[in-house]
Amino acid sequence: LTRDKGKPHRYSPAVRRLAEEYKLDLSKIKGSGLGGRVTKKDVESYINTLESIKRNEP
Amino acid sequence: MSENQEFDIAIIGGGPAGYVAGIYAQQMGVRAVVIEKQYWGGTCLNVGCIPTKAMVSTVEVLKLARQGAEMGLKGDIEPDFDAIVARRDKVVKQLVSGVQGLLRSNGATQIFGEATIKTPNEIEVRTQEGTQTVRTRNILIATGSVPAKPPVEGMDLPGVVDSTGLLSLKEQPQELVIIGGGYIGIEFASIFVNLGTKVTVIEMLPRILAGYDEELTKRLQQLLQRDGVEFHLNAPVQAVEQGEGKLLVRYSENGQEKVAEGDVVLVATGRIPYTEGLGLDNLGVEMNKRAVKVDDRMQTNIPNVYAAGDVVAKMPLAHVAWTEAQVAVRNMLGKRTKMEYFAVPSCVFSVPEMASVGLTEQAAYEQGYEIKVGRFPFSANGRALGMGESQGLVKIISEADSGEILGAHILGPHASDLIAELTLAMEMGATAEDVDLTIHAHPTLPEAIQEAALATTGRAIHYIVK
Amino acid sequence: MSENQEFDIAIIGGGPAGYVAGIYAQQMGVRAVVIEKQYWGGTCLNVGCIPTKAMVSTVEVLKLARQGAEMGLKGDIEPDFDAIVARRDKVVKQLVSGVQGLLRSNGATQIFGEATIKTPNEIEVRTQEGTQTVRTRNILIATGSVPAKPPVEGMDLPGVVDSTGLLSLKEQPQELVIIGGGYIGIEFASIFVNLGTKVTVIEMLPRILAGYDEELTKRLQQLLQRDGVEFHLNAPVQAVEQGEGKLLVRYSENGQEKVAEGDVVLVATGRIPYTEGLGLDNLGVEMNKRAVKVDDRMQTNIPNVYAAGDVVAKMPLAHVAWTEAQVAVRNMLGKRTKMEYFAVPSCVFSVPEMASVGLTEQAAYEQGYEIKVGRFPFSANGRALGMGESQGLVKIISEADSGEILGAHILGPHASDLIAELTLAMEMGATAEDVDLTIHAHPTLPEAIQEAALATTGRAIHYIVK
Numbered sequence: 001l002t003r004d005k006g007k008p009h010r011y012s013p014a015v016r017r018l019a020e021e022y023k024l025d026l027s028k029i030k031g032s033g034l035g036g037r038v039t040k041k042d043v044e045s046y047i048n049t050l051e052s053i054k055r056n057e058p
Numbered sequence: 059m060s061e062n063q064e065f066d067i068a069i070i071g072g073g074p075a076g077y078v079a080g081i082y083a084q085q086m087g088v089r090a091v092v093i094e095k096q097y098w099g100g101t102c103l104n105v106g107c108i109p110t111k112a113m114v115s116t117v118e119v120l121k122l123a124r125q126g127a128e129m130g131l132k133g134d135i136e137p138d139f140d141a142i143v144a145r146r147d148k149v150v151k152q153l154v155s156g157v158q159g160l161l162r163s164n165g166a167t168q169i170f171g172e173a174t175i176k177t178p179n180e181i182e183v184r185t186q187e188g189t190q191t192v193r194t195r196n197i198l199i200a201t202g203s204v205p206a207k208p209p210v211e212g213m214d215l216p217g218v219v220d221s222t223g224l225l226s227l228k229e230q231p232q233e234l235v236i237i238g239g240g241y242i243g244i245e246f247a248s249i250f251v252n253l254g255t256k257v258t259v260i261e262m263l264p265r266i267l268a269g270y271d272e273e274l275t276k277r278l279q280q281l282l283q284r285d286g287v288e289f290h291l292n293a294p295v296q297a298v299e300q301g302e303g304k305l306l307v308r309y310s311e312n313g314q315e316k317v318a319e320g321d322v323v324l325v326a327t328g329r330i331p332y333t334e335g336l337g338l339d340n341l342g343v344e345m346n347k348r349a350v351k352v353d354d355r356m357q358t359n360i361p362n363v364y365a366a367g368d369v370v371a372k373m374p375l376a377h378v379a380w381t382e383a384q385v386a387v388r389n390m391l392g393k394r395t396k397m398e399y400f401a402v403p404s405c406v407f408s409v410p411e412m413a414s415v416g417l418t419e420q421a422a423y424e425q426g427y428e429i430k431v432g433r434f435p436f437s438a439n440g441r442a443l444g445m446g447e448s449q450g451l452v453k454i455i456s457e458a459d460s461g462e463i464l465g466a467h468i469l470g471p472h473a474s475d476l477i478a479e480l481t482l483a484m485e486m487g488a489t490a491e492d493v494d495l496t497i498h499a500h501p502t503l504p505e506a507i508q509e510a511a512l513a514t515t516g517r518a519i520h521y522i523v524k
Numbered sequence: 525m526s527e528n529q530e531f532d533i534a535i536i537g538g539g540p541a542g543y544v545a546g547i548y549a550q551q552m553g554v555r556a557v558v559i560e561k562q563y564w565g566g567t568c569l570n571v572g573c574i575p576t577k578a579m580v581s582t583v584e585v586l587k588l589a590r591q592g593a594e595m596g597l598k599g600d601i602e603p604d605f606d607a608i609v610a611r612r613d614k615v616v617k618q619l620v621s622g623v624q625g626l627l628r629s630n631g632a633t634q635i636f637g638e639a640t641i642k643t644p645n646e647i648e649v650r651t652q653e654g655t656q657t658v659r660t661r662n663i664l665i666a667t668g669s670v671p672a673k674p675p676v677e678g679m680d681l682p683g684v685v686d687s688t689g690l691l692s693l694k695e696q697p698q699e700l701v702i703i704g705g706g707y708i709g710i711e712f713a714s715i716f717v718n719l720g721t722k723v724t725v726i727e728m729l730p731r732i733l734a735g736y737d738e739e740l741t742k743r744l745q746q747l748l749q750r751d752g753v754e755f756h757l758n759a760p761v762q763a764v765e766q767g768e769g770k771l772l773v774r775y776s777e778n779g780q781e782k783v784a785e786g787d788v789v790l791v792a793t794g795r796i797p798y799t800e801g802l803g804l805d806n807l808g809v810e811m812n813k814r815a816v817k818v819d820d821r822m823q824t825n826i827p828n829v830y831a832a833g834d835v836v837a838k839m840p841l842a843h844v845a846w847t848e849a850q851v852a853v854r855n856m857l858g859k860r861t862k863m864e865y866f867a868v869p870s871c872v873f874s875v876p877e878m879a880s881v882g883l884t885e886q887a888a889y890e891q892g893y894e895i896k897v898g899r900f901p902f903s904a905n906g907r908a909l910g911m912g913e914s915q916g917l918v919k920i921i922s923e924a925d926s927g928e929i930l931g932a933h934i935l936g937p938h939a940s941d942l943i944a945e946l947t948l949a950m951e952m953g954a955t956a957e958d959v960d961l962t963i964h965a966h967p968t969l970p971e972a973i974q975e976a977a978l979a980t981t982g983r984a985i986h987y988i989v990k
C-alpha cells in the first residue's frame with residue numbers, strides 16, 4: 001500500500017523509523033550495507049553530519 | 059494515588075493497546091496511568107485471543123491423538139468439556155495476573171474504574187470507592203470494541219450468544235449454528251466440531267474468510283467440511299426463532315428459504331468500536347462512523363488526544379492494537395512515528411491454521427501490480443509428511459519486476475509460526491530470490507517457504523511446478 | 525542410456541547433494557546423470573533425517589497426548605513400536621520414490637550402480653547388469669559419509685549398532701546405552717526414552733551438543749533428564765563387553781571406572797566422509813584428511829571435478845549438502861558463485877526442539893565481538909502457555925554497535941520453525957531493532973523472537989528483563 005510499484009523500497013524498518021523521526025529523504029543517503037542498502041548507522045551518521053553543519057551555521 | 063497527581067499519559071482501556079501503552083510509556087521514562095473498567099487484558103486476554111487459542115491447543119492435541127493410529131500409537135483420547143473450560147480459564151487467569159504484574163513492575167499506575175473524558179487534560183473515573191479525577195498531559199483512547207448485533211429478529215433469545223457468551227457456556231452445545239464465516243466464526247467451528255458438536259456455518263457472502271486468499275480459504279473450507287462442518291454460503295439470515303426445544307435459524311440460500319437448528323446460535327458478524335460513556339461528543343473528537351478518527355500518527359483532531367486499537371478500527375487485531383499504541387506514545391513524546399500497515403500478519407487459528415501477510419493475489423491484481431505467484435504444497439515437504447500433516451500449501455506473491463514479496467498466504471501445519479519469516483521479508487524489502495537463497499534447515503516446515511519463493515520463478519526443487 | 529552419450533554433469537551419489545544437483549542441473553538446461561550405489565535419497569532419506577524425524581513426530585504426538593489430562597482430555601495413548609517402525613518406513617519409501625520421480629520429471633538420468641572415476645571425464649559404473657562407462661564434461665562427488673567407528677574394543681559385538689543399525693532394529697531396546705551426546709545421540713535418546721526405553725547417554729566432553737549454545741543445551745539436558753535420560757559427561761568409554769545377557773559399557777567418570785548396561789549400545793560418535801572405491805588417489809584429488817578438499821566454489825584441485833555435501837565435511841547437514849551442490853553446478857556452468865556458511869540453521873529434533881543459527885554467545889566473545897544478548901522465555905509467551913509447552917527460551921546475539929544479528933538460539937516448541945525468521949534476518953543484514961519493529965501476530969510463538977530482539981536493548985514488553 002505504501003510503496004511505489006516497481007520501485008524496491010529496501011529500507012529496513014529501523015531505517016524507516018529513524019528517517020521519519022528526523023524527516024529525512026532516504027534517497028539522499030548513500031548506503032554502506034549489503035548490496036548498497038542504507039543501514040541505520042548510515043542514517044545516524046547522516047544525521048550527525050546535518051547537525052554539525054547546523055551547528056557551524058551562525 | 060492522590061487526586062492532584064498529574065500523569066504524562068492517561069490511557070483509557072486495559073486491553074492490548076492500553077496495557078502495552080502503559081508499559082511502553084513507563085519504559086520511555088514518563089508516568090502513565092491505565093484505567094480499566096472491566097477486565098485487565100481487555101477482550102484479547104479475557105474473551106478473545108487467549109481463551110480461544112487455549113481451546114484450539116487442546117483441540118490440536120486431540121486431533122493429533124486421534125491420528126495416533128496412523129502414527130503408530132494405540133489408545134483413545136476423548137475431550138472432557140468441563141476440564142477444557144477449566145483449563146482455558148486457568149490460562150486466562152494466569153495471563154491476566156501477568157499483565158497486572160507487568161504494569162506494576164514497570165511502574166504504571168492502574169485504576170479499576172470507568173473513565174469519562176472531561177477536558178483534554180481531565181478524566182473522571184468512577185471506581186467502586188467513588189469518583190476521582192485524573193489529570194494528564196496526554197490521553198490515549200484504547201477502549202476497544204464489542205460484538206456487533208446484526209439487525210435481525212431473535213438476537214435476544216436465550217441461547218443466542220456472541221463470542222463472549224459462547225465462551226461462558228458451562229455445557230457443550232450439541233448443535234451449534236454459527237452466523238458469520240469470519241475468523242471468529244471459523245475458529246469456533248473448528249474447535250466445536252472437533253469436540254463433537256454438530257456445527258453449521260451460515261455466511262451471507264459467497265465465501266468464508268473474505269479478505270484472505272480465496273484459493274486457501276476454499277481449501278480450508280473443504281478441510282473443515284471433512285471434519286463435519288456444514289457450510290451455507292450466499293445465505294443471509296432472516297431471523298432466529300424459538301422452536302420446540304431448539305433454536306431455528308431462518309436463512310435463504312439460492313432463493314430458497316431454509317432453516318438450521320441448534321441449541322446454541324453464535325452470532326459472529328463482526329465487532330464495533332466501543333466509545334460509550336467516554337464523552338467524546340462533548341470533547342468534539344472527530345469520528346469515522348463509529349470509530350475514533352486518527353491520522354497515521356494515531357492522533358485525533360485534538361492534539362493531545364490519541365487513539366489506538368480496535369477503537370480506531372483499522373485492523374482489529376491485538377498485535378496491531380499494541381503497535382498503534384506504541385506509535386501513539388512515541389508521538390506524544392515528540393518522536394515523530396508513522397503507523398504502517400503493509401506487513402501485518404493475521405492468523406486464523408483453525409486446525410490446521412491459516413496465516414497471511416500483505417496482499418492477496420486478487421488484491422495485487424486489483425492494485426495493478428504485475429505479479430508472480432509461487433506455490434508449494436505441504437504434501438511435498440518431508441517434515442509435514444513425517445508429522446502426518448501434509449494438507450495445505452504456501453503461496454507467495456512477488457512483484458514481477460523487482461521480485462519483492464507483496465504478500466504471502468499459508469494454510470497448513472504451524473502456519474502461524476511460518477508467516478513470521480515472510481513478514482520480516484516484507485519489512486526488509488526482501489525479494490523472493492532472497493528468501494530462496496537463504497538456507498532453510500532440513501527437514502523443516504519452513505522449507506516449504508523457500509520452495510514457494512523459488513516457485514515464483516516457475517520451478518521448485520522438491521515439486522514439479524505445472 | 526547408450527555407452528557413448530556424453531553428459532554435462534555426472535554426479536556420484538544420490539543423497540541430498542547428489543539428487544538436488546541432478547534436478548538443479550537439468551533445470552539450468554544441461555544434461556545430468558546421477559549414479560547411486562545403494563539407496564536413492566542417500567543417508568538423509570533412508571537412514572538419517574527422515575526416518576528419525578518420522579519417529580520424533582510420533583513421539584511428539586505421544587508426549588502431547590500424555591499431557592492430555594492437563595489440557596482437558598481423557599484417555600490414554602501408548603506407543604506401538606512395530607507400528608511406529610512400519611509407519612516410519614512407509615514415510616521413507618514415499619519420499620524415496622518421490623526423489624526418483626523428481627529426477628525423472630526433470631529429465632535427469634539415473635544409474636543404479638557403484639562409480640569409480642577413471643579420468644576427469646570418464647566414470648566406470650558397476651551395475652547389476654555389468655560395467656558401463658559414463659562420459660562427462662564435469663564430475664560432482666557427492667558420496668556423503670558413513671558412521672565413524674571409534675577405536676574402542678567391542679564395537680563389533682552383536683547389539684552394538686550405529687544409527688543405521690538402530691534404525692533397523694525390529695524390537696524396541698529395553699535399555700539403550702548411547703555413546704556420544706551429539707545431535708544424533710540426543711535425538712535417539714529423546715525418541716527412545718519417550719517410548720519407554722531406559723536410556724543412558726555417555727559423552728566424553730564435559731557437555732552435550734558441543735557447538736550449540738551452552739545455556740540452552742544445559743536446559744535441554746535437564747528436560748531430557750526429567751523424561752528419564754541418564755547422562756554421564758566427562759566420561760570416555762573404554763570398552764564394550766558382552767555380559768550375561770547384557771552388553772556392558774565400561775567408561776570412566778571423575779576418575780572412577782564405571783559400567784553402564786544395555787541390551788543395545790548405539791555408537792553415535794560422528795561420521796566420516798566416504799570416498800572408498802572412488803579412485804580419487806589415481807586421479808590425484810587433493811584431500812583434507814578424509815574429506816575431499818574444495819575451495820569456496822566447491823571445486824577440487826582438478827578443474828572439472830567438484831564435490832559437495834558430507835564428503836567435503838564442512839557442515840554435515842542435508843541443507844548444506846544441497847546448497848553446496850547447487851553452488852557447484854553453477855560454477856560448472858560458468859556462473860561464479862561462492863558458498864557462504866555464516867547463516868546456516870541447524871536443528872536438534874528432540875522433544876522439545878532446539879535450533880540455532882550463526883554465532884553462539886561464546887563464539888562471538890571469542891571472535892572479539894562486542895555483543896548484546898536478548899533472552900525471552902516461552903513461559904512469558906501466551907501461545908506457548910496455551911499449548912502447555914512453555915519450556916525453553918529464545919536467545920538473540922546482536923552486535924553492540926550496529927545491532928546486527930550475529931546468532932540466534934532457540935529451545936522450545938517449534939524451534940525448527942522459528943529459526944527460519946532469524947536466518948533470513950541474518951541473510952538480510954537485519955538488526956535486532958528491525959526484528960522488533962516487524963509486527964508479529966498475536967498470540968503466536970514468533971512473538972518470543974520479537975521480544976528477544978527487543979530484549980537486546982535491556983527491556984521487553986511481556987517480561988521483566990533482569
Ligand SMILES: Cc1cc2nc3c(=O)[nH]c(=O)nc-3n(C[C@H](O)[C@H](O)[C@H](O)COP(=O)(O)OP(=O)(O)OC[C@H]3O[C@@H](n4cnc5c(N)ncnc54)[C@H](O)[C@@H]3O)c2cc1C
Nearest residue numbers: 071073074075095100101102106173202367368374375376
Ligand atoms: C473471540 C475473539 C478471538 C480473537 N482472536 C484474536 C487473535 O487470535 N489474534 C488477534 O490478534 N486478535 C484477536 N481478537 C481481536 C482482539 O481481541 C482485539 O483486536 C484486541 O483485543 C483489541 O485490543 P484493544 O486494546 O484495542 O481493545 P480491547 O481488548 O477490547 O480492550 C479495551 C478495554 O477497554 C475497556 N474500556 C472500554 N471503555 C472504557 C472506559 N470508558 N473506561 C475504562 N475502561 C474502558 C474495556 O473494558 C476493555 O477491557 C479476537 C477477538 C475475539 C472477540
Ligand SMILES: Cc1cc2nc3c(=O)[nH]c(=O)nc-3n(C[C@H](O)[C@H](O)[C@H](O)COP(=O)(O)OP(=O)(O)OC[C@H]3O[C@@H](n4cnc5c(N)ncnc54)[C@H](O)[C@@H]3O)c2cc1C
Nearest residue numbers: 537539540541561566567568572639668833834840841842
Ligand atoms: C541419524 C541421522 C540423522 C540425521 N538427521 C539430520 C537432520 O535432521 N537434518 C540434517 O540436515 N541432516 C541430518 N543428518 C545428516 C544428513 O543425513 C547428511 O548431512 C546428508 O545426508 C548428506 O548428504 P550427502 O548427499 O552429502 O550424502 P549422503 O546422504 O550420505 O549420500 C551419499 C550417497 O552416495 C552414495 N555413494 C557413495 N559412494 C558411491 C559410489 N562410489 N557410487 C555411487 N554411489 C555412491 C551413497 O550410497 C549415498 O546414497 C542426519 C544423519 C544421520 C545419520
